[in-house]
Amino acid sequence: MPNLVRIAPGALIIGKPLPWTVYDADGNVLLTQGYVIQTDVQLEQLFERGLFYPRRSDTPEPEPEPEEDIRPRNPFSDYPELLRTLEVTLQSVQNQSPDAQRRVIGLANLVARCCREAPDPCLALVHLYSVEPTAYEQTLFYAIICYFTAQQLGMDDKRVLVLLGAALTANLALLPILDKLNQSRRRLSDDQRAIIRKHPILSVAALERAGIDNRLLLKIVSQHHEQPDGSGYPEGLSGRDILPEARMLALAERYTAMITRRAYRDRFSITQARSELAEASHGLHDRSIHDALLKAITAYPPGSLVRLANGEVAVVTHRASGLQGTQAQAIMSPTGNRYIGAFRRDCSRPEYEIQQVEVPEMLPSMDYGQLWSFDRH
Known part of the structure; x- marks a missing residue:
């Protein structure tokens, strides 16, 4: 597939969501943006399989003036x-x-x-x-x-x-x-x-x-x-x-x-x-x-992981503003199990009050854009 190159060592980081989608040599999607590599073994397997990602040109050619892009930003x-x-x-x-x-x-x-x-x-x-x-x-x-x-x-x-x-x-x-x-x-x-x-x-x-x-x-x-x-x-x-x-x-x-x-x-x-x-x-x-x-x-910026009063782990999606308190999406149960999907939480309610900010070394794999109701397609 054109404009794809082999993934370089260091391009994938354990615990960090992928900033781009990864493809194989035929252009098939193997890992979507947001996937998190969990172990060194996974890293080695990915490099061995010769995955590719979109090229960032070292010698970009002049581009034509683009037409105005009026799409809502995602x-x-x-x-x-x-x-x-x-x-x-x-x-x-x-x-x-x-x-x-x-x-x-x-x-x-x-x-x-x-x-x-x-x-x-x-x-x-x-x-x-x-x-x-x-x-x-x-x-x-x-x-x-x-x-x-x-x-x-x-x-x-x-x-x-x-x-x-x-x-x-x-x-x-x-x-x-x-x-x-x-x-x-x-x-x-x-x-x-x-x-x-x-x-x-x-x-x-x-x-x-x-x-x-x-x-x-x-x-x-x-x-x-x-x-x-x-x-x-x-x-x-x-x-x-x-x-x-x-x-x-x-x-x-x-x-x-x-x-x-x-x-x-x-x-x-x-x-x-x-x-x-x-x-x-x-x-x-x-x-x-x-x-x-x-x-x-703010104390709980969007994208931060927080522990709620009911024990859930959630991703903050919206800062507090006006009459609206901090909003979050719960992604893990109080017992540490990953939810299928996410559940909206109003952190101004006592049961969903934020108790502390989490500092995970390993973020969960997911399409984070969906927490803000973005549709990639």
Whole structure:
């Protein structure tokens, strides 16, 4: 089947839902998006059978201008294409393609539209796929979190799009080594530390070479590792010298890093990550960005697994808003058995009150989009 390639080592992660559907050599679907590999034996069998997945082109050809897509956004079915588009977009910047700026703007608009039309499912992507995300997945998560933080602060749409463009490109210079760094148990080498500290400047230089000249975007990228107390890099800026958008991106990166499993540490629970961010805001002259991110995500964000008062395990589907409490779908019984299907739960009712956030190392296999009543077909 054309446009399919053999699965590379490391592409499948135990305990994490597949971000794309897997095919065999004849193009038959073998594993659907959402399936979770449970054991090393399963991994070995899959690699031995020579499974394939849709190619992400290393040398993308210029694409014709697409017709306007007016379909309602489904973040779960859009997810593989979002990741592919992100990779192609960043390659266009690295290759200094004439259409690089158009691609960055187009992707920022697409991410914004997904977040606007399907806000809770977009946040669910961040929390369901955060077990061990790739560099491209992390980058997409930064943009999603930035969008909701900015919305909470009432930022105007044009400025939000610039922020998303920055979030999607800020770590351009780190991409070649980011997955390796996340999977390494060794201490950083001097060369790695140097790249990390220089990557905001290197990313800005790459963007400028590609003809991306939005001064606000470039400034966000250059400042996204500066800290209010002056301890950041590369310039050691502090306080009001740091753009609010740069601080939003820094917090989005920090939150994503905490809820992500790394080779050298376990994942933080959402509760722990929120507590860390809240504590980090103490003593700041302006806590509004920390508060906005925490309020946007909420204590029980969509995609998080929670234990209910009746003992069930459920996936949160909708944040509390207005008169409606947190909504969830129960997927496991109090005895730990997987339900066939899922059952809607209103967590404002005493019997379905959320008791705690679960931090599973192994997510259950299922089509998560169905929890939001999305139909892939």
